[in-house]
Structures are given as C-alpha cells and as structure tokens.
Amino acid sequence: MKKKISVVTLGCSKNTxxxxxxxxxxxxxxxxxxxxPDEVDAVIxxxxxxxxxxxxxxxxxILEAVKAKEEGRIGQVIVTGCLxxxxxxxxxxxxxxxxxxxxxxxxxNVIREIGGxxxxxxxxxxxxxxPSHTAYLKISEGCDHPCSFCAIPLIRGKHHSVPLEExxxxxxxxxxxxxxxxxxxxxDTTDYGIDLYxxxxxxxxxxKLSGIEGIEWVRLMYAYPSHFPxxxxxxxxxxxxxxKYLDIPLQHINDEVLKSMRRGxxxxxxxxxxxxxRKRIPGIVIRTTFITGYPAEHxxxxxxxxxFIKEFKxxxxxxxxxxxxxxxxxxxxxxxxxxxxxxxxxxxxxxLQQKISAEYNQSRVDTKIRVLIERQEGxxxxxxxxxxxxxxDGEILVKAEGKKxxxxxxxxxxxxxADEYDLFAKLSK
Numbered sequence: 492m493k494k495k496i497s498v499v500t501l502g503c504s505k506n507t508x509x510x511x512x513x514x515x516x517x518x519x520x521x522x523x524x525x526x527x528p529d530e531v532d533a534v535i536x537x538x539x540x541x542x543x544x545x546x547x548x549x550x551x552x553i554l555e556a557v558k559a560k561e562e563g564r565i566g567q568v569i570v571t572g573c574l575x576x577x578x579x580x581x582x583x584x585x586x587x588x589x590x591x592x593x594x595x596x597x598x599x600n601v602i603r604e605i606g607g608x609x610x611x612x613x614x615x616x617x618x619x620x621x622p623s624h625t626a627y628l629k630i631s632e633g634c635d636h637p638c639s640f641c642a643i644p645l646i647r648g649k650h651h652s653v654p655l656e657e658x659x660x661x662x663x664x665x666x667x668x669x670x671x672x673x674x675x676x677x678x679d680t681t682d683y684g685i686d687l688y689x690x691x692x693x694x695x696x697x698x699k700l701s702g703i704e705g706i707e708w709v710r711l712m713y714a715y716p717s718h719f720p721x722x723x724x725x726x727x728x729x730x731x732x733x734x735k736y737l738d739i740p741l742q743h744i745n746d747e748v749l750k751s752m753r754r755g756x757x758x759x760x761x762x763x764x765x766x767x768x769r770k771r772i773p774g775i776v777i778r779t780t781f782i783t784g785y786p787a788e789h790x791x792x793x794x795x796x797x798x799f800i801k802e803f804k805x806x807x808x809x810x811x812x813x814x815x816x817x818x819x820x821x822x823x824x825x826x827x828x829x830x831x832x833x834x835x836x837x838x839x840x841x842x843l844q845q846k847i848s849a850e851y852n853q854s855r856v857d858t859k860i861r862v863l864i865e866r867q868e869g870x871x872x873x874x875x876x877x878x879x880x881x882x883x884d885g886e887i888l889v890k891a892e893g894k895k896x897x898x899x900x901x902x903x904x905x906x907x908x909a910d911e912y913d914l915f916a917k918l919s920k
Contacts, residue, residue: 493521496605497528499556500620501549502539504676504712504882506572508629510537511617512598513571518618520607528556533567533605540574540646542814549574550586557588569593571601573646595647596632615661622865623669624899625881630658630696631677636715638742639753639821640785640813643678650679652687659699666705671899672863673700673708674881679715681723691718694726701732707901708863710880712738717755719764728772734877735772738807740780744799745792748785753820758799765803776878778807783840784833785813786824793836801843806851807884808844810837845911852885852909859919862887864900872896874904885912894918 496517500510513535517524528534534556538549549572559565567590575582576594583592591604599609619626633648634641662673675697677683684692693711700709709732716739727733743749746758768775781796782788788796800808812833815826862874871888879885889896889904896902904916 493523494532494606495523495525495530497525497531497534499528499534499536499552501537501552502541502545502573504627504674505629505632505678506537506539507620508617508627508676509572509596511620512614513537513601514618514620515613515616516598516602516607516610517605519610519613520602522605522607524618528565529559530564531566533569534559534565535569535571535601535605538570538572538574540572540577541642542811542816544814546574553582553586553589557586560588567591567605569601569604571595571597577642577646615657616664619665619668619670621881622898624863624865625672625674626665626670627676628658628662628665628673628700629653629676630680630683630693634678635682636679636717636755637753637820639751639819639824640742640782640816642816642819645818647678650682650686652683652685654687655684655692655696655699658696659703662700662706663703666703669705669899671705671707671901672710672881673706674710674712675700676712679713680711681714681719691720694720694723697723697726697733698730701730707732708734708877710734710736710877712880714739716741716761716764724768724771727775735774736776736778736877736880737768738778738880742780742782743785743788743792743796745788745795748787748792751787751821751824752782752785762803776806778809778880778884779805780809780811781840782811782813783836784828784830786821786827788813788828797840797843800840800847804847804851805844806848806878807880808840808847809883810840810844812837848885849909849911852911852914855906855914856909857906859903859905860887860916862889862902862904862916864889864896864902865898867891867896874902885914887914887916890915890917892918 539545556568569591571593575592579592593600602609631652633650634643635650860876864872864874874887903919905919906914906916908915
C-alpha cells in the first residue's frame, strides 16, 4: 500500500510555492497525495507566523491534526514553515504530540521524515496547486529592510535572490505545462538581483520572462516603494506582456509613523512615486496595503491616512490591524491602541474603499477588456483581466451564452455592469 500524504498550506503565496515543491517531491517518491488531511499516513502543515491572526490559524490547524492523530485518523503530524521556524522550541514544549517540527525550506528533512528520499536535482520543480494557467514565481527569499513591525527577517533571514537562469528555466518549464500568467513574488521583489549582480535587475528579469514562449502576462507583486527602480517603470509602460498592475504595500502615509516604522520613505516621496507611476503607465492599477493601530498612529495620523486614501483613490486596497511582534524594533513601543479602535479604523477605511472600488468599476462599464478564463460557475465563466490579481482581487463574470471556453483561454469581453468588487461582461463580437 502506498503511503497517503496530505499537505496543508497556510499563509501567503510564498508558502504556496514551498508546498508545491514539497508536493512534487512526494509525487516523485511515489506516495499518494490526498487533498483532505483525514485517514492519511502523514499530514504536513506548512504554517504562517507573520502576525497574531496567522499564528492562531496555524496553531488551530496543528491542534486539529493532533486530535485526528489521537483518534487514529492520521499517522504522523509534521509541522514546517514560518511559525515552526520562529517558535520551534516553544512549540515542542506546548504541543509535544507533533512528531516533528521543521523550519522553512527544510525539504530534505520533511521528505525523509515521511520515509522518502529528496530528489535534489528536481527540487526546483513543483506540483501546481493553482490552476495550471496561472503560477507563482518566487524570485527571492528573505528581506534586508528594517521595518519595525515586521518579523520576516527574523524568520526568513536576509534577502537572497534566485539566480536569473534558474528562474528562466523554471518559468519555461511552467510555460510548457500550460502556464500563461506568471505572478512574481518575494518579500521584496524590487530588490531582486542586488545581492547576486550588484544592482537591481527586476526590469531585466521581467523582460526576459515575457519573452518565454507561452507566457502572456507577467504580474509584479510585493514591490517595495523606497527604492523603486526607474527602469522598471519604463519596462511596465512599454512591454505589453507586463501587467499594468502593481502591488506596492505602503503601510502608512504620515511622516512620523513612517519614520517610526523605519520604512525609509516620506509622505512626499511616496506621493511623487505614485504620481509618476500613474503618469508614465497610463491605466495602471495600483494595489496597496496599510496598517491601522500602529503605536505611533494617533487620531491625527489616522485621519491623515484616511484623507490620503480618499484623495488618491487606489484601485485596490487592503488593511491590516497592527500586530505586536516580539523581537521587532517596534516591540518596546507596546500595543497602545485598543483592539476595538484598530478594528474601527480598519473598517472605516474599508468602507471608504468599497465606495472607491465601486466608482472605479463603474468607470469600466461599456469598455472592452481582455480576460483570462479561470472556471465556469452556472451561467457565467469566471475570469480576470490584467487589473485583477489571483486570490486577492475581484473577478469578472462573463456570460456563457452557450459558448465553450476552456480555463486558461484569453478572450475579449465587453463590460455591461459592475458592483463594488466584480464586473459583469459578455463576449465581445
């Protein structure tokens, strides 16, 4: 009987890539992969430890697996990923029922623990958990920035880039398997190459990725604002295969808060960059995230953030409440804003953003756009344009009208209606 193995992935898309590498190694060892972690020989839980909510979700998943083990429905419980990397010793003491704890990227140890052998020459290959036409491409690991609230450098270490040729080989392999959209990820994608080549070469990477046969869209996520390369703006503006979409987490806009956060940028420089992006890349969709309830954010600073969002009108926006993290430079500041106030500030901003998003979507009614079809639900095909990233943004519902469209097909549609987050369209004639 083949061993049955289940992998549970928590957290961000970077964890998704790690799990996909593990899954491919499990497949190469001829084990059976089972989606649901029930009645299996082993479950591998790839945890997140970025903020308190993510830690709680990871611990809940571990405890659920331990209970299933005690009931005889799971053989081994193996924990890996960010939470385990950061709190391995504490977890061993608190939840000793787990068979093994491993940190991030310990592929060999995890595979050996379930009785397999690491195929190191094939470590870069992945078993995709996303639809085959869309794949994440992790171009770097770790981060060199000293952001006061962030524990990523404590977990993932210093920034290190994946060599250019390795990424091009991985992307070419994905394209041969049907991938049309590459979603570029890393802790800071704009720093790509600085450690290996002495300069930031993210624009060169995107240019070469866009030249791979079969790749239609290249989407950039997790860009850092304080040293945004000018040649990257040119590449995004002039290369039709680079999505006119940018994920650039700003976290705040008030100068004193930004200084305390150690973001390396000011309000003025942030606004200058945003205006430059909109001027030089017409039609660009900008996605960002902000933090409410940081210790230096009093009512005045919060109102400044709110007014800035109201004025700039980001096409895509998310908000997190501040999570105090031990061993970060913000930890001595305490957690001074009550949770209720943090949540109220977040909810107020999201209510504002809902209105902004509705206005933006209404502006797209009666326009023609190109859509990547993902799946069918009832009378609609569900897809995305260059303006929507997978998992985090809205979708485009395209009337089926008796047509047969395969997932991964690019079609032209006419938008006829919109709500706060989704568009409704029909095939363009």
